[in-house]
Amino acid sequence: MNRIVADLLSCQNQIDSFFENQRIALLLRQSNILKQCGIAPVAVMRVIFCLAFTGKNLFRYLQAAGSGAEIGKDTVYRFLNSVHANWRKFLHLLSAAVIRTQILPLTAQETPKVFIVDDSLYSRDRSKKVELLARVHDHNQKRYYRGFRLLTLGWSDGSTYVPISFSLLSSANKKNRLTEMAAVDKRTNGFRRRAESLRKAPEMLKELLMQARNSGISADYLLFDSWFAFPSVIIGLLEQKQQVICMLKAMKTITYGYKGFDLTLDDLYKSVYKRRGRAKVLASALVELGKNAEGEAVMAKIVFVRDRSKKKWLALLSTDVELADEQIIALYKRRWDIEVFFKITKSYLNLAKEFQSRSYDALVAHTSIVFARYIMLALARRTSKDPRTLGSLFHAGCDELRQVSFAEALRLLLDQLEQLVKSFAETVAAPIMAMLAAFIAQIPDLLRRSLLLPTAKF
The missing domain is CATH 3.90.350.10 (Transposase Inhibitor Protein From Tn5; Chain A, domain 1)
Structure with missing residues (x-):
């Protein structure tokens, strides 16, 4: 079993149920995010989705996987750079399903529901040739940065915030744009995304609101x-x-x-x-x-x-x-x-930090995946009635993934030791088996469940 498969298995407890329950593979197909070569889009997205929880960026992840990696760098960037992918529709479908099936049943009907909109700095201050990169004024720091304005629309019932859609705004003023738009087919979603980035924020606010309501999300x-x-x-x-x-x-x-x-x-x-x-x-x-x-x-x-x-x-x-x-x-x-949302995505979920792509499509795709990570954490906190903050939930998830990885390694060692002992004569193997059985009996129940071991394995 190669390293990438082992890493995917280590994310199973935290992510598999989310991908299965929310039918992520179906949502990707409905959003025109289709297979271009031999790897299914949901498999590529799962790898990217897990990066923030494993503590690795893409380079370190592929380096750890080695030459046996089933998903390579080219596959990941081909997935992110697709001009045909409709990532806004993906977020609409995902957030609408989560709100309708998971959150509204837990919310009193008379509780007012609200949309929340705000913009935040999407910083690429060290970049020079990122597509549509612009000089953006940060009102908090009172200075200009290189990057984009992340205009975000979310939904809240007072207990759970769910991001619905966003637009990475460049600048309507050509003098503030450091790099212009790449040549893209005007019939594609990629061209429409780029055209939207040159519009003013109040105009895009109305557009985002209209699209969200057309997707069945109301407030x-x-x-x-x-x-x-x-x-x-x-x-x-x-x-x-x-x-x-x-x-x-x-x-x-x-x-x-x-x-x-x-x-x-x-x-x-x-x-x-x-x-x-x-x-x-x-x-x-x-x-x-x-x-x-x-x-x-x-x-x-x-x-x-x-x-x-x-x-x-x-x-x-x-x-x-x-x-x-x-x-x-x-x-x-x-x-x-929404201020808490921006803090969590930037500090914990690697918004604008995980990839250094120059393509505008890749920036939109990665931001959508970061929003999906937040939805998973917010949903876990709401459905489990967990009093912890989203930040502590994130760290708990990372700790659990590391614990599962250790358990998998220990299970592999025990299997190898079992095969070695069985190759000995019965007179030699019997006392060793007895000692191993006594050792496993001392393993805590929590770790034994992770190893999928009965009370006595040998």
């Missing part, structure tokens, strides 16, 4: 932070019949209609009645965002919340004016789920 509200909170974007989302709850940012160019006046957010706060004392909710007001396509006024509720850290206030907007102030605040708190 009561869409949550996002102040970077997307422009009246034109909110009105456009309402035209798609999607209610919005978002954070607002005070800007001199953005005004809200209140009692016949167009006021900035700062002026609006000065004009509304404030609650007395140390209330967490300072004030709320109904405002007009603007006119929709039919010329009707679009109303929204703005809630001002005390910001204890900056000794100022924060403003939340809800297009559902029937929601109570406290409900708006409670629902917006769920937006933190």
Whole structure:
């Protein structure tokens, strides 16, 4: 048995049930991810899927497998670089199945469901020739990096966050793009991915939302932070019949209609009645965002919340004016789920770290596989009611894989020793067999189950 097969077996406890229960092979076929040569796509994906849990990158994995590896480097990159693969459809199918069959049955029907959208830096700061590489501004570090904006749409019921889709955005400004698009057949999914990367984030937000809803995934509200909170974007989302709850940012160019006046957010706060004392909710007001396509006024509720850290206030907007102030605040708190998601994928699941490919298709394919890893961990945490965080679940999974690998090695040694003892004469073999039986009897039950041994093997 070669090393790659042994590694696949070592991942069985953590991954096989996920691949089987979620029918990953079928989802790949439905997403036009088909076999090009002799290796099935699900086998290649399983190898890539396991890398983060084995502690190896692709180079170290193939080096450990040696010349006997059944899946080589060319096979992996041919799988990742396919322009025909529809990875967004794969994520839609996977997330929709997990939500419908695994999460919703565990969630009360009256619990509000939310979409959450945000972008994060996909850094390739040491790269120079990655396709569509751009200079991207990081708002946290206040500087530019080389890479992409990872615009991500997810779903949450308040307990479990499931990533649904994403878009790796380059830059609509040609001056900020360091490398241009490769020549690709315009009829392929690869060309459509590249064309989307040059669009602006608010446009792609509407597109991702529409595609998710067409895939059968729905939610009561869409949550996002102040970077997307422009009246034109909110009105456009309402035209798609999607209610919005978002954070607002005070800007001199953005005004809200209140009692016949167009006021900035700062002026609006000065004009509304404030609650007395140390209330967490300072004030709320109904405002007009603007006119929709039919010329009707679009109303929204703005809630001002005390910001204890900056000794100022924060403003939340809800297009559902029937929601109570406290409900708006409670629902917006769920937006933190996507921040946890970005932390887990970057720190534990090797997002943007596992491969150094220059192909845009490979970046999209690997990011989709990283999202699938997160779905597996989130599903394991939800279905087992495990109180541990996703980070500790990841480390526990890695420890279990290492333990299983050790058990397989010990089982192999015991089998070899058994064959050697049996080759001796009966007078010599009998006492040795008795000693081995006594030794196995002392093996802990947990390790004995991993070795698939009965109480007495010999």
